[in-house]
Amino acid sequence: MSGLSSAWSVTEPSSRQKWIAGILVIGYALITMMPLLWVFLTGFKTPPDSISYPPKVIFEPSVEGYVNLFTTRTRVTPSQLDALPPPANFAEEIVRQRDMVIAGPSKFGERFMNSVIIGFGSTFLSIVLGTMAAYAFSRFRIPFTDDLMFFILSTRMMPPIAVAIPIFLMYRQLGLSDTHLGMILLYTAVNISLAVWLLKGFIDEIPREYEEAALIDGYTRFQAFYKVVLPQAATGIASTAIFCLIFAWNEYAFAVLLTSGNAQTAPPFIPTIIGVGGLDWPAVAAGATIFLLPVMIFTILLRKHLLRGITFGAVRK
Amino acid sequence: MADVRLASVSKRFGTTAALTDLSLDIEDGDFVVMLGPTGAGKTTTLRSIAGLDTIDGGDITIGGHSVAGLTPAQRDVAMVFQQYSLYPHLTVRDNLAFPLKSPLMSLDKAAIKRKVAEVAEVLHISHKLDNKATALSGGEMQRVSIGRALVRDPAIYLMDEPLSSLDAKLRSELRVELKRVQADLGATLLYVTHDQIEAMTMATRVGVLDKGRLVQFGTPRDVYENPASLYVATRLGLPRINALPANVFGAGAPSGATTIGLRPEHIRQGEGRSTRVTRVEHLGDQTRLHLDLDGHALVTLTDAHSALSPGDTLSVTPANPLWFDSAGARVG
Ligand SMILES: Nc1ncnc2c1ncn2[C@@H]1O[C@H](COP(=O)(O)OP(=O)(O)O)[C@@H](O)[C@H]1O
Ligand SMILES: [Mg+2]
Numbered sequence: 001m002s003g004l005s006s007a008w009s010v011t012e013p014s015s016r017q018k019w020i021a022g023i024l025v026i027g028y029a030l031i032t033m034m035p036l037l038w039v040f041l042t043g044f045k046t047p048p049d050s051i052s053y054p055p056k057v058i059f060e061p062s063v064e065g066y067v068n069l070f071t072t073r074t075r076v077t078p079s080q081l082d083a084l085p086p087p088a089n090f091a092e093e094i095v096r097q098r099d100m101v102i103a104g105p106s107k108f109g110e111r112f113m114n115s116v117i118i119g120f121g122s123t124f125l126s127i128v129l130g131t132m133a134a135y136a137f138s139r140f141r142i143p144f145t146d147d148l149m150f151f152i153l154s155t156r157m158m159p160p161i162a163v164a165i166p167i168f169l170m171y172r173q174l175g176l177s178d179t180h181l182g183m184i185l186l187y188t189a190v191n192i193s194l195a196v197w198l199l200k201g202f203i204d205e206i207p208r209e210y211e212e213a214a215l216i217d218g219y220t221r222f223q224a225f226y227k228v229v230l231p232q233a234a235t236g237i238a239s240t241a242i243f244c245l246i247f248a249w250n251e252y253a254f255a256v257l258l259t260s261g262n263a264q265t266a267p268p269f270i271p272t273i274i275g276v277g278g279l280d281w282p283a284v285a286a287g288a289t290i291f292l293l294p295v296m297i298f299t300i301l302l303r304k305h306l307l308r309g310i311t312f313g314a315v316r317k
Numbered sequence: 318m319a320d321v322r323l324a325s326v327s328k329r330f331g332t333t334a335a336l337t338d339l340s341l342d343i344e345d346g347d348f349v350v351m352l353g354p355t356g357a358g359k360t361t362t363l364r365s366i367a368g369l370d371t372i373d374g375g376d377i378t379i380g381g382h383s384v385a386g387l388t389p390a391q392r393d394v395a396m397v398f399q400q401y402s403l404y405p406h407l408t409v410r411d412n413l414a415f416p417l418k419s420p421l422m423s424l425d426k427a428a429i430k431r432k433v434a435e436v437a438e439v440l441h442i443s444h445k446l447d448n449k450a451t452a453l454s455g456g457e458m459q460r461v462s463i464g465r466a467l468v469r470d471p472a473i474y475l476m477d478e479p480l481s482s483l484d485a486k487l488r489s490e491l492r493v494e495l496k497r498v499q500a501d502l503g504a505t506l507l508y509v510t511h512d513q514i515e516a517m518t519m520a521t522r523v524g525v526l527d528k529g530r531l532v533q534f535g536t537p538r539d540v541y542e543n544p545a546s547l548y549v550a551t552r553l554g555l556p557r558i559n560a561l562p563a564n565v566f567g568a569g570a571p572s573g574a575t576t577i578g579l580r581p582e583h584i585r586q587g588e589g590r591s592t593r594v595t596r597v598e599h600l601g602d603q604t605r606l607h608l609d610l611d612g613h614a615l616v617t618l619t620d621a622h623s624a625l626s627p628g629d630t631l632s633v634t635p636a637n638p639l640w641f642d643s644a645g646a647r648v649g
Contacts, residue, residue, distance in 0.1 A: 209398045212369050217469070218390040218421025231406040 042285035065282025122187035130195025202236025238305035319380030326375035353526030359509035395466035402462030403450040547645040571649030574640035589634025
């Protein structure tokens with residue numbers, strides 16, 4: 001790190017240049033974040049506010065969108081409403097203002113958990129298999145290495161959805177339709193080629209001498225891999241994991257096609273909220289906001305590894 | 318500690334012959350230095366002994382047993398690599414303890430701690446034990462990587478140019494330290510380098526490598542005084558041996574000799590053929606004279622306060638010359 005900053009300091013920009021650069025970066029960040037910010041704000045509007053024209057920037061925040069997201073509701077007549085006991089909690093109170101009562105929880109929580117299981121499960125599997133394959137390709141003399149690596153890459157040369165029909169039929173035969181395992185395997189199959197290629201690049205950069213030293217000192221090949229290679233590949237593993245998670249988390253087409261109930265993920269579920277009792281934009285926006293969180297948290301947690309870069313500081317040159 | 322023997326070892330990488338028919342006897346307690354320029358096969362020799370490279374022909378024995386087919390761990394060797402010696406994700410302490418924590422060793426925590434402290438003491442790095450390996454200077458990294466080998470007590474220590482990246486002062490300090498440590502432990506050591514000073518000062522025996530072949534093996538003094546070839550003669554000695562056509566000083570060359578080899582100290586001044594002084598280098602403790610003899614350059618030494626200056630004339634004659642034939646082999 002310090003080596004890097006001193007290398008830059010040769011052409012330390014003037015403070016005026018820094019100001020201009022700062023304004024440009026912040027400006028660009030604001031523009032790209034506008035849609036996200038709008039979604040976030042819409043989540044806290046009431047349904048009338050969310051579709052008012054001109055659009056409201058200043059409004060009274062409400063959690064109605066979130067309440068609607070997590071509940072199903074039924075409409076009641078005013079007389080029925082009057083007959084009810086006082087609302088038990090804030091959610092009930094909000095719902096009753098719209099002449100409705102809470103009928104039960106919505107499926108959002110379940111769908112969200114499916115996304116978590118399938119997204120993180122397939123990321124984990126892609127990383128485990130990808131790291132081991134990349135290590136083998138990097139370190140052992142494997143016949144036809146180049147051809148095999150090309151084959152692995154070629155699995156991504158057409159859009160995965162192009163094989164949707166065969167996969168649909170195959171999954172029905174195998175009983176994998178609408179199962180967590182089926183979706184994990186599918187997303188892993190799509191991600192694995194990216195994982196192998198990215199990780200091979202990172203592992204190639206780790207000098208073999210590190211493992212060889214461990215082998216001479218009496219460690220087994222697997223121990224050397226585990227104790228020496230993995231810690232140094234952490235940066236590569238972290239960035240690969242983020243790519244894999246983002247794909248699996250956001251995937252829509254296969255999720256629509258292959259899941260309907262049991263293993264349905266959040267992306268196909270969120271749009272269905274619109275249909276329930278009018279255009280409920282705040283609930284959709286609330287769903288989108290919550291849906292964004294895991295990838296954001298995951299990325300922030302791994303940020304240290306992403307920014308740290310690869311330290312080969314202990315190299316004598 | 319044990320004897321290590323290489324018998325007719327050869328190793329190819331594709332079409333390059335890295336080692337050719339290499340035989341070498343390292344006796345228990347020997348400090349053998351292999352000298353050779355880059356690409357001579359030094360690293361390959363060490364890797365073959367360690368079991369990191371498999372040899373194509375010949376045999377290697379450690380302590381009398383052939384190590385063919387044994388894994389690096391089973392060979393009981395310790396190695397200091399030319400590069401990439403320390404694990405950047407570990408502290409100095411953990412780097413030093415790493416070999417001791419291997420499944421091979423089964424030492425308890427206290428024993429590991431004691432051993433690490435002992436080696437750190439010897440190499441003067443005790444105060445850096447809790448630093449990250451990346452937060453060390455070049456000299457300290459070097460000590461730690463040597464320490465990583467010294468914590469163990471293997472059949473042989475293999476060291477691959479461990480001092481080559483250091484500045485002159487540190488290098489001479491570590492040379493002395495390493496020699497002392499080796500003598501104290503009675504360790505058997507195979508040390509490869511392209512630095513002739515390391516070879517001359519540390520070795521009990523020196524091997525000279527030329528393109529994968531061992532061209533001479535003996536005590537430093539023997540190799541210096543009785544080089545088998547012009548190649549070996551130019552590898553040892555500074556300033557380098559002067560190589561001139563055999564007849565520049567008149568008759569007297571043995572039959573077959575085409576080159577006369579004159580070490581700077583083997584040139585007597587004040588008699589013989591006259592030469593012109595072209596350059597005078599005052600080095601403080603000695604003075605180097607660059608001479609011109611019929612268009613041939615010649616370097617010799619003279620006393621520190623020499624009054625000679627460029628353009629002066631000086632007559633010189635050979636004393637104890639070495640003779641070589643047209644292929645560079647020693648004659649006479
Ligand atoms: N892994 C390898 N693949 C191909 N050629 C190699 C390999 N390792 C060494 N060589 C070749 O073998 C010869 C000896 O190399 P090396 O033992 O590294 O020499 P040194 O350590 O004396 O500089 C060189 O010609 C080098 O190019
Ligand atoms: Mg080398």
